[in-house]
Amino acid sequence: xxxxxxxxxxxxxxxxxxxxxxxxxxxxxxxxxxxxxxxxxxxxxxxxxxxxxxxxxxxxxxxxx
Numbered sequence: 803x804x805x806x807x808x809x810x811x812x813x814x815x816x817x818x819x820x821x822x823x824x825x826x827x828x829x830x831x832x833x834x835x836x837x838x839x840x841x842x843x844x845x846x847x848x849x850x851x852x853x854x855x856x857x858x859x860x861x862x863x864x865x866x867x
Contacts (some may be wrong), residue, residue, distance in 0.1 A: 816859040
């Protein structure tokens with residue numbers, strides 16, 4: 803996990819996660835102990851994401867910023 807985070811690109815950046823039943827927007831905060839992507843939502847909550855397509859977003863409009 804630590805090695806992956808050291809090599810990760812985009813920590814703290816706005817991302818979009820496309821799920822089978824919707825789309826989430828937030829900031830990429832890291833990985834939890836189970837390997838789920840941690841997404842900081844606009845309301846400040848941390849949402850673990852176990853599967854989905856992840857896309858970098860341009861600008862500051864993700865997560866309500």
